[in-house]
Amino acid sequence: MFKLLSILFFSGHVVGTIWSQAAWFNPTCVFVPKTAQVMAAEIRKLGQTKTPFAIRSGGHMAAAGHQSLDDGVMIVTTALTEMTLVREPNDFGTTFVRAGPSFRWLDLYSFLEPHGLLAIGGRVASVGSGLLLGGGLSYFSSEYGWAANSVLNFEVATADGRLLQANAKENTDLFWALKGGSNNFGVATRYDLQTYPNSKxxxxxxxxxxxxxxxxxxxxxxxxxxxxxxxxxxxxxxxxxxxxxxxxxxxxxxxxxxxxxxxxxxxxxxxxxxxxxxxxxxxxxxxxxxxxxxxxxxxxxxxxxxxxxxxxxxxxxxxxxxxxxxxxxxxxxxxxxxxxxxxxxxxxxxxxxxxxxxxxxxxxxxxxxxxxxxxxxxxxxxxxxxxxxxxxxxxxxxxxxxxxxxxxxxxxxxxxxxxxxxxxxxxTYGGGRSLAKLKAIANKYDPKGVFQTLVPGFKLSSEPQF
Missing domain, CATH: 3.40.462.20 (Vanillyl-alcohol Oxidase; Chain A, domain 3)
Structure with a gap:
C-alpha cells in the first residue's frame, strides 16, 4: 500500500465526507483518481497487495462501514466529473447523458433541464450515483422501472485493471448484475443514462x-x-x-x-x-x-x-x-x-x-x-x-x-x-433465484474475489440462500 501514497490524500481531506457521521470510519488514506484509467490501474494494485478498500460516490449509504473502513484505502469518485449530452444518432439509438460517478442528482437534473430532458434517478437532491447500483427509486418508476433500468451502459473498472463496457450488447451478464448487484463486481467509472422529455x-x-x-x-x-x-x-x-x-x-x-x-x-x-x-x-x-x-x-x-x-x-x-x-x-x-x-x-x-x-x-x-x-x-x-x-x-x-x-x-x-x-x-432478489447467478457473474469478472474479500458492503459471499 505504501507504494500508492504518492497519489493518495490522507484521511481528513474534504473529499472524504460522508452523509451519516455514524458511517465514518478511519481509513488510512483517501484516493481520488482523476481518470477512469487511473482508477482501474490502482484497483489492480490494491488487489495484488491485498489492501482493503472502500468506494464512496455520493456518500449517502447509511449502513456503517459500507463506504468507509478502518486501516485501508477509501476510494472517492469526486474527480470523475464528466457530464455530456449525446444526441442521436448514436450507438444506443436514443439521446443519453454520459456522466461520471461524482454527480449528485439535482446537479444532473439541472444540467438536463435547459435541454427539455430528464434522467430517471434519485428523489433527494444530494444523493449520488451509487443509487443506481442498488436499483434506485425514482418519482418516475411506475413509468420507467427502477432508475437502473434506464442505464444504457456502465463503464466498470474491474479487479484485474480492465475498463469494461457493460450494456445490452457487451458483457450482458455484467450489465444485468450491476442493476441492483451493488459493488460486488467492480467500480462504476461512468454511467450512460437514457433521457426522456421533460415538462412542467x-x-x-x-x-x-x-x-x-x-x-x-x-x-x-x-x-x-x-x-x-x-x-x-x-x-x-x-x-x-x-x-x-x-x-x-x-x-x-x-x-x-x-x-x-x-x-x-x-x-x-x-x-x-x-x-x-x-x-x-x-x-x-x-x-x-x-x-x-x-x-x-x-x-x-x-x-x-x-x-x-x-x-x-x-x-x-x-x-x-x-x-x-x-x-x-x-x-x-x-x-x-x-x-x-x-x-x-x-x-x-x-x-x-x-x-x-x-x-x-x-x-x-x-x-x-x-x-x-x-x-x-x-x-x-x-x-x-x-x-x-x-x-x-x-x-x-x-x-x-x-x-x-x-x-x-x-x-x-x-x-x-x-x-x-x-x-x-x-x-431476496428474484425470490432467491438471483443469488446463484450473481455469484457466478462475480466469479467470472473477479475470480480472485477482490470485491468479496477486500471491499465492504452487501457482499454476495455473506448472503444466505433465501
Missing part, C-alpha cells in the same frame, strides 16, 4: 398537523388499494412520518409529484384534500419540485436505516405507523433523536416497466402485486446513543415483519439502498 410537473413538499394523522394514513391507504392513485403511473408519493422521544411530537410529511402539467390530479386528491401546515406544491420544473429535499443533505448528524417490505393492504399504513411509535416508546424514551418511517410504494406498473426495459438483478414479479418498502430510520448526534438506536431499529423491523406475517401481508424483499447492518437484501 405538479408537486412539491407538504406537511400536515398532528391531528391529521388518521386522514394522512387513510390517504396513503386509498392511494395503494385497487382504484387508488397508484394506478395512474404518472403519480408518485414519498410519505414520511417522524417522532421525537424528547417532545413526544409526531410530524407528517409527503413529497408528491404528478409527471405532467395537471393541477390537483385525481390520483393525488386524497392528499390535497387535507389541510396543510406547509406546502411547496405547485406546477413547476422538476428541479423546483426537488429543491426542498436539499435540507436532507446535511452532513452533521448520525443516521440509521433498516427496511423491510409490506404488501398493499388496508392494514399496511396503520401497522407501519403503530410499530414505529410503540417500539420507539419502549426503547428510546429520553434519547435525543428523531425516528421515522419513510413509506415507498412499489407498484405493479413499476415492476412490469422494469421487466419491459430488460430486467435487472432484483427480478421482482408483477404478478405478486404492489407493496411498500418500509424504511425505519433514525437521526441523532451523540455516539453514546448508537447502541440504543441499533436496538430500536432491529426491534422495529422484527416486530413489523412478525405482525405482517400473521396478517399474511409480508412481502419477501429488502431494498439494498435502504438496508441496515446485518441485513441480507440480495438474497
Amino acid at each position: 410537473m405538479y408537486g412539491g413538499m407538504v406537511t400536515w398537523p398532528e391531528d391529521a394523522a388518521q386522514a394522512y394514513l387513510d390517504a396513503q391507504t386509498a392511494f395503494m388499494l385497487p382504484g387508488g392513485g397508484h394506478e395512474d403511473s404518472k403519480a408518485a408519493i414519498q410519505p414520511d412520518i417522524s417522532w421525537s422521544p424528547l417532545t413526544n411530537t409526531t410530524a407528517f410529511g409527503n413529497m408528491f409529484l404528478y409527471a405532467g402539467p395537471v393541477v390537483n390530479p385525481k390520483a393525488l386528491e386524497n392528499f390535497t384534500a387535507i389541510p396543510t401546515t406547509s406546502s411547496t406544491v405547485a406546477l413547476q420544473n422538476f428541479t423546483q419540485v426537488l429543491a426542498p429535499s436539499v435540507q436532507y443533505g446535511k452532513r452533521d448528524r448520525r443516521w440509521s436505516y433498516r427496511d423491510t417490505s409490506i404488501k398493499f393492504a388496508p392494514e399496511t399504513m396503520n401497522l407501519i405507523y403503530r410499530v414505529m411509535i410503540d417500539t420507539a416508546k419502549e426503547i428510546l424514551i429520553g434519547v435525543n433523536c428523531t425516528v421515522g418511517a419513510a413509506i415507498q410504494p412499489i407498484t405493479q406498473a413499476h415492476i412490469q416497466a422494469a421487466r419491459d426495459k430488460g430486467g435487472d438483478a432484483l427480478d421482482l414479479n408483477p404478478a405478486d402485486g404492489g407493496f411498500v418498502i418500509s424504511l425505519y430510520y433514525a437521526q441523532w448526534f451523540d455516539p453514546a446513543d448508537d447502541d440504543k438506536i441499533a436496538q430500536w431499529s432491529s426491534k422495529a423491523v422484527e416486530t413489523l415483519e412478525a405482525e405482517a406475517t400473521k396478517l399474511g401481508i409480508l412481502y419477501a424483499f429488502k431494498f439494498l439502498n435502504d438496508g441496515g447492518i446485518g441485513q441480507h437484501p440480495i438474497s
Whole structure:
C-alpha cells in the first residue's frame, strides 16, 4: 500500500465526507483518481497487495462501514466529473447523458433541464450515483422501472485493471448484475443514462398537523388499494412520518409529484384534500419540485436505516405507523433523536416497466402485486446513543415483519439502498433465484474475489440462500 501514497490524500481531506457521521470510519488514506484509467490501474494494485478498500460516490449509504473502513484505502469518485449530452444518432439509438460517478442528482437534473430532458434517478437532491447500483427509486418508476433500468451502459473498472463496457450488447451478464448487484463486481467509472422529455410537473413538499394523522394514513391507504392513485403511473408519493422521544411530537410529511402539467390530479386528491401546515406544491420544473429535499443533505448528524417490505393492504399504513411509535416508546424514551418511517410504494406498473426495459438483478414479479418498502430510520448526534438506536431499529423491523406475517401481508424483499447492518437484501432478489447467478457473474469478472474479500458492503459471499 505504501507504494500508492504518492497519489493518495490522507484521511481528513474534504473529499472524504460522508452523509451519516455514524458511517465514518478511519481509513488510512483517501484516493481520488482523476481518470477512469487511473482508477482501474490502482484497483489492480490494491488487489495484488491485498489492501482493503472502500468506494464512496455520493456518500449517502447509511449502513456503517459500507463506504468507509478502518486501516485501508477509501476510494472517492469526486474527480470523475464528466457530464455530456449525446444526441442521436448514436450507438444506443436514443439521446443519453454520459456522466461520471461524482454527480449528485439535482446537479444532473439541472444540467438536463435547459435541454427539455430528464434522467430517471434519485428523489433527494444530494444523493449520488451509487443509487443506481442498488436499483434506485425514482418519482418516475411506475413509468420507467427502477432508475437502473434506464442505464444504457456502465463503464466498470474491474479487479484485474480492465475498463469494461457493460450494456445490452457487451458483457450482458455484467450489465444485468450491476442493476441492483451493488459493488460486488467492480467500480462504476461512468454511467450512460437514457433521457426522456421533460415538462412542467405538479408537486412539491407538504406537511400536515398532528391531528391529521388518521386522514394522512387513510390517504396513503386509498392511494395503494385497487382504484387508488397508484394506478395512474404518472403519480408518485414519498410519505414520511417522524417522532421525537424528547417532545413526544409526531410530524407528517409527503413529497408528491404528478409527471405532467395537471393541477390537483385525481390520483393525488386524497392528499390535497387535507389541510396543510406547509406546502411547496405547485406546477413547476422538476428541479423546483426537488429543491426542498436539499435540507436532507446535511452532513452533521448520525443516521440509521433498516427496511423491510409490506404488501398493499388496508392494514399496511396503520401497522407501519403503530410499530414505529410503540417500539420507539419502549426503547428510546429520553434519547435525543428523531425516528421515522419513510413509506415507498412499489407498484405493479413499476415492476412490469422494469421487466419491459430488460430486467435487472432484483427480478421482482408483477404478478405478486404492489407493496411498500418500509424504511425505519433514525437521526441523532451523540455516539453514546448508537447502541440504543441499533436496538430500536432491529426491534422495529422484527416486530413489523412478525405482525405482517400473521396478517399474511409480508412481502419477501429488502431494498439494498435502504438496508441496515446485518441485513441480507440480495438474497431476496428474484425470490432467491438471483443469488446463484450473481455469484457466478462475480466469479467470472473477479475470480480472485477482490470485491468479496477486500471491499465492504452487501457482499454476495455473506448472503444466505433465501
